[in-house]
Amino acid sequence: xxxxxxxxxxxxxxxxxxxxxxxxxxxxxxxxxxxxxxxxxxxxxxxxxxxxxxxxxxxxxxxxxxxxxxxxxxxxxxxxxxxxxxxxxxxxxxxxxxxxxxxxxxxxxxxxxxxxxxxxxxxxxxxxxxxxxxxxxxxxxxxxxxxxxxxxxxxxxxxxxxxxxxxxxxxxxxxxxxxxxxxxxxxxxxxxxxxxxxxxxxxxxxxxxxxxxxxxxxxxxxxxxxxxxxxxxxxxxxxxxxxxxxxxxxxxxxxxxxxxxxxxxxxxxxxxxxxxxxxxxxxxxxxxxxxxxxxxxxxxxxxxxxxxxxxxxxxxxxxxxxxxxxxxxxxxxxxxxxxx
Amino acid sequence: xxxxxxxxxxxxxxxxxxxxxxxxxxxxxxxxxxxxxxxxxxxxxxxxxxxxxxxxxxxxxxxxxxxxxxxxxxxxxxxxxxxxxxxxxxxxxxxxxxxxxxxxxxxxxxxxxxxxxxxxxxxxxxxxxxxxxxxxxxxxxxxxxxxxxxxxxxxxxxxxxxxxxxxxxxxxxxxxxxxxxxxxxxxxxxxxxxxxxxxxxxxxxxxxxxxxxxxxxxxxxxxxxxxxxxxxxxxxxxxxxxxxxxxxxxxxxxxxxxxxxxxxxxxxxxxxxxxxxxxxxxxxxxxxxxxxxxxxxxxxxxxxxxxxxxxxxxxxxxxxxxxxxxxxxxxxxxxxxxxxxxxxxxxxxxxxxxxxxxxxxxxxxxxxxxxxxxxxxxxxxxxxxxxxxxxxxxxxxxxxxxxxxxxxxxxxxxxxxxx
Numbered sequence: 001x002x003x004x005x006x007x008x009x010x011x012x013x014x015x016x017x018x019x020x021x022x023x024x025x026x027x028x029x030x031x032x033x034x035x036x037x038x039x040x041x042x043x044x045x046x047x048x049x050x051x052x053x054x055x056x057x058x059x060x061x062x063x064x065x066x067x068x069x070x071x072x073x074x075x076x077x078x079x080x081x082x083x084x085x086x087x088x089x090x091x092x093x094x095x096x097x098x099x100x101x102x103x104x105x106x107x108x109x110x111x112x113x114x115x116x117x118x119x120x121x122x123x124x125x126x127x128x129x130x131x132x133x134x135x136x137x138x139x140x141x142x143x144x145x146x147x148x149x150x151x152x153x154x155x156x157x158x159x160x161x162x163x164x165x166x167x168x169x170x171x172x173x174x175x176x177x178x179x180x181x182x183x184x185x186x187x188x189x190x191x192x193x194x195x196x197x198x199x200x201x202x203x204x205x206x207x208x209x210x211x212x213x214x215x216x217x218x219x220x221x222x223x224x225x226x227x228x229x230x231x232x233x234x235x236x237x238x239x240x241x242x243x244x245x246x247x248x249x250x251x252x253x254x255x256x257x258x259x260x261x262x263x264x265x266x267x268x269x270x271x272x273x274x275x276x277x278x279x280x281x282x283x284x285x286x287x288x289x290x291x292x293x294x295x296x297x298x299x300x301x302x303x304x305x306x307x308x309x310x311x312x313x314x315x316x317x318x319x320x321x322x323x324x325x326x327x328x329x330x331x332x333x334x335x336x337x338x339x340x
Numbered sequence: 341x342x343x344x345x346x347x348x349x350x351x352x353x354x355x356x357x358x359x360x361x362x363x364x365x366x367x368x369x370x371x372x373x374x375x376x377x378x379x380x381x382x383x384x385x386x387x388x389x390x391x392x393x394x395x396x397x398x399x400x401x402x403x404x405x406x407x408x409x410x411x412x413x414x415x416x417x418x419x420x421x422x423x424x425x426x427x428x429x430x431x432x433x434x435x436x437x438x439x440x441x442x443x444x445x446x447x448x449x450x451x452x453x454x455x456x457x458x459x460x461x462x463x464x465x466x467x468x469x470x471x472x473x474x475x476x477x478x479x480x481x482x483x484x485x486x487x488x489x490x491x492x493x494x495x496x497x498x499x500x501x502x503x504x505x506x507x508x509x510x511x512x513x514x515x516x517x518x519x520x521x522x523x524x525x526x527x528x529x530x531x532x533x534x535x536x537x538x539x540x541x542x543x544x545x546x547x548x549x550x551x552x553x554x555x556x557x558x559x560x561x562x563x564x565x566x567x568x569x570x571x572x573x574x575x576x577x578x579x580x581x582x583x584x585x586x587x588x589x590x591x592x593x594x595x596x597x598x599x600x601x602x603x604x605x606x607x608x609x610x611x612x613x614x615x616x617x618x619x620x621x622x623x624x625x626x627x628x629x630x631x632x633x634x635x636x637x638x639x640x641x642x643x644x645x646x647x648x649x650x651x652x653x654x655x656x657x658x659x660x661x662x663x664x665x666x667x668x669x670x671x672x673x674x675x676x677x678x679x680x681x682x683x684x685x686x687x688x689x690x691x692x693x694x695x696x697x698x699x700x701x702x703x704x705x706x707x708x709x710x711x712x713x714x715x716x717x718x719x720x721x722x723x724x725x726x727x728x729x730x731x732x733x734x735x736x737x738x739x740x741x742x743x744x745x746x747x748x749x750x751x752x753x754x755x756x757x758x759x
Contacts (some may be wrong), residue, residue: 007545014541019536025531026517029524036522093397107397109518112511113614114393134610136396143417155613156392168610181610 007244008109039067044333049086053100053123058340059296063097064313065333073125078296078339081331088125093137095336097121099146101174102338105137118151120174131179139245139292140336142223143207143214147175148231149296150205150214165321169202169216171231185217186229189237190220197221202236204292208252215255216244226257226273240278243291244268247301249321256283256293256301256321260262266290270303272321281323294337295321304335367486369678370495372546373479374502380442381503383512384468385612386532390518394525399456416466418711425704428478429564429595434700435547436481441475442543444468446536452529477707480687481700482547490636492691493643494504496684497632504625527700540734571699577693582706584748585686588648589713593721595620598654598675604730605661606668616672623676624683631680641752647681648745651675655738659731686710686714 027286039046042227046069051060060082063074068086074097092104102121107114115134118140142149151171169183180186183202188195201219210224212232218225226243229236246255253275258268270289272281293303301321303312316331327330330337428437448468480496487495514528523526541543573579593601599616602608608616635643654674657667687703694702717737724733 009547011541014538018538022531022534024518025534026524026527029517029521029527033522033524085399109515111515112618113389116611132609132611134613136393138396154392154396157611196726196729198722198730 001038009021024033028252036066037068037070040065043067044082045084046074046087047084048089049205051086051088053097053121053125053340055340059331060097060340061331061334062092062336063333064307064335066074074334075340076331089120090119090125092119092336093201093337094140094151094163096140096142097338097340098142098144101142101146101149103113103140103142103149103151105140105151107137112286116153118147120172128174129177131170131172137333138167139204140291141205141207143211144209144250145211147211148173148207148214150207150216152203152205167201167203169205171214171232183229183236186226186236187236188218189235190225191238193219202227203246206246206248206255206292208248215248217246218256221315224260227257239275240273242308243273244325246273247293247295249295249298251298254321257297258289258291258293261288270301270319272301283319283321283323285317285319285327287327294339296337296339299326302330302337302339304337366491366498368494369486369547370483371502372542373483374499375546376442376543377499377503378509379507379535379699380431380445382510382513383535383539384445384472385507385530386514386528386535387449387452387510388652389511389514389631390525390528394552395461397413397459398523406672415712415715417469417473418708418715420470421476421711422704422708424474424585425477425481425700425702425707426564426566427474427482428700429569429698432697433549434478434482434485435543436548437700438475438478438547439540439543441471441473441478442536442540444471444474446533446540449529449533449536453526463469477700477704480707481705482709483693484687484699485696485705487691489691492688493628493632493635493640493685496630496688497629497635498682500680500684501625501628504621504628508621508625532660534728536735541544564697564701569698570707572694572698572702572705575693578690578702580751581686581689581693582709584744584751585706586713587744588708588729588741588748591737591744592648592714592717593655593734593737594714594718595675597721597725598658598671601658601673601730601734602661602668605658606671607663612642616668619669619672620676624679627677627680627682630655631677632684635681635685635688640685643681644685644689645749645752647678647685648710648741648748650681651678652738652741652745655734655741668724721746747756 009030043065046063046065046067051073057078058075059078060073060075063069063072063085071091072087072090073090074085074087076085090104091232093107094105096103100123102125104119106119114136116135116289118133119129120129122128130198134268137151138154139152143223143253146246150169152167152169155166155168157285169179171183184200188200197220201222205214205216212230214229214231216227216229217270218227218236218238224244225238225244226240226246227238228235242259243257246257248255254272255275256272259271261267262268267288270283270285270293272283287305291303293301296302296318299321300318302316302318305317306317307313313333314333314335315329316337317327318330319325319327424441426435428434431437445468448464451464455464483495484492485498517524517528517531595617599613602616603613633644651674654671657671686706690702691705721733722735725734
């Protein structure tokens with residue numbers, strides 16, 4: 001009996017110790033999260049203000065600078081990206097906008113899982129419609145006309161013994177509000193022949209200006225392909241291999257994309273592919289780029305790189321699209337660039 | 341006191357189990373092991389719930405490469421289970437072997453924080469699975485050895501219900517932490533470490549060890565050799581059960597595929613996808629004890645086969661796929677019932693078949709053959725899906741399951757004294 005009593009006392013002591021330790025760990029993390037939401041000296045000036053998608057010559061992005069407007073959609077003048085930032089009251093994990101249409105992907109902890117949703121925004125950044133998402137936000141795009149919106153999420157399914165991942169890419173026609181929940185329902189033509197497989201995944205859609213053609217990444221049997229698709233015919237056709245997250249240039253002649261340089265490793269280089277000749281050009285960025293790039297104009301692409309020393313934060317960089325020059329820090333503490 | 345008195349004839353044991361006479365419904369050690377599993381599952385499911393999110397949002401992994409590792413783990417885990425079972429019998433110390441398994445998994449939780457690349461993370465997760473594989477057979481053997489033959493089903497039911505409770509509390513705890521501390525993945529891993537340590541401590545303090553009337557310790561016998569463990573396969577009834585478990589495992593589509601099928605064929609909204617396993621778990625949790633007790637009365641093989649009939653019904657519903665809102669809950673209920681009828685009932689059925697000194701080895705043998713068969717089924721099902729599509733793949737599995745269940749029904753039909 002005494003031995004039982006001793007063991008119970010030992011258990012009680014351990015429970016108290018471990019509970020204290022666990023509380024300390026959580027409080028420490030909560031304090032750190034709090035600090036990230038306080039402005040830091042030397043950081044960019046961010047002020048709350050009105051943002052609309054009708055403005056011209058502005059660069060919109062998701063602000064990552066510490067302070068009360070962290071993760072809010074913010075804007076700077078395109079000519080002077082180091083100027084003070086104007087932040088809207090809208091927070092996003094991923095954002096894009098074009099021609100008066102915006103899309104904002106949000107991810108917040110729920111009760112038993114992460115709660116993810118996509119917001120369709122009007123020109124005043126007001127929510128027109130909300131769509132539940134199947135997983136963690138990854139990419140978002142709006143067609144140059146503003147009519148079509150696409151997003152990609154990472155889906156993970158858990159069970160007792162297995163965890164598997166896949167991507168889910170959806171396309172929304174904002175005129176009819178018809179949602180294609182998964183591009184996987186489109187028919188695939190691979191190397192000239194119809195192709196079926198259960199392991200097909202799509203991600204990173206980019207739209208052409210004709211409101212029908214789009215480009216995306218298709219993954220199957222451990223290979224990635226650039227595909228050209230037609231929204232009206234609901235088909236995609238493979239064009240080239242080892243192309244991820246394509247981004248179509250404003251003139252529609254080239255795509256910027258990330259190319260996996262080491263199979264199996266998370267290492268990519270940013271390239272530009274000429275769609276007519278299929279000639280590829282390596283860009284001057286030497287760091288691994290894991291983003292869907294955005295064209296600022298027909299000569300420059302912008303993309304996010306992980307910020308030095310801060311886990312989960314990123315900076316926006318730009319580089320000439322012809323392989324010359326050097327990367328330039330565009331906006332520190334930012335992601336999801338969308339030029340207006 | 342936890343040892344089954346081996347001099348008692350089997351019939352008398354069964355009588356004792358049938359009557360609801362005095363004495364605790366389950367042995368205290370079963371409750372302690374259930375508590376250890378509950379605590380450990382809270383810890384590991386906390387991590388599982390946030391790991392994909394952590395990989396994508398914090399480490400910036402492109403998650404497609406991750407799924408490929410999973411199949412390898414399952415194969416390794418099954419083989420490790422065999423090792424754990426044999427080691428426990430050989431050392432004649434189930435508590436020590438299980439403790440090493442729980443300890444190894446607990447050590448992996450803080451290591452997750454240090455793993456910054458896919459390679460190191462893969463190693464940590466593999467080590468975690470190794471711990472899980474090591475502890476399964478000795479733990480089940482302790483439950484088996486501490487429970488009279490007539491109450492095995494209930495004892496395993498109680499353990500599985502506690503285990504599943506932990507699995508459901510884990511995600512709840514993890515997302516509470518993430519709400520309190522934005523991006524606090526390190527806090528989730530830290531708390532998970534503390535919880536895992538508590539689980540190991542409960543095991544060390546409250547599961548009787550060697551020489552204290554511990555389950556699985558039979559003094560004064562020769563150490564168990566590999567050859568002896570292998571000779572288990574010569575026991576006709578064990579061989580029959582192991583073969584049937586493997587045969588049925590070959591046509592048991594993995595959970596992930598069931599949820600995927602449910603989503604595609606029953607039109608479950610994508611936003612509900614991550615909640616589907618919870619549906620299975622709730623039904624499993626609620627039914628584990630009553631179904632286990634039922635198995636003690638009407639026969640474990642009968643219940644085991646009935647569980648597969650439930651799975652077959654779930655396949656049939658998925659194939660039919662009527663546009664009824666009741667379809668997804670019905671399929672999940674059948675899936676949960678399948679788990680309640682099989683997960684604890686199979687080890688319970690081994691009690692009268694495997695000698696005590698080889699109990700862990702026997703449990704591991706059957707568990708491993710079932711796990712490996714299910715793994716093969718996953719590979720085959722994925723391939724069939726690719727070639728023919730989800731409908732024909734499911735129809736093939738259903739036909740296979742029907743055939744295997746018929747064979748198993750014949751092989752396992754109750755003989756005079758078998759239960």
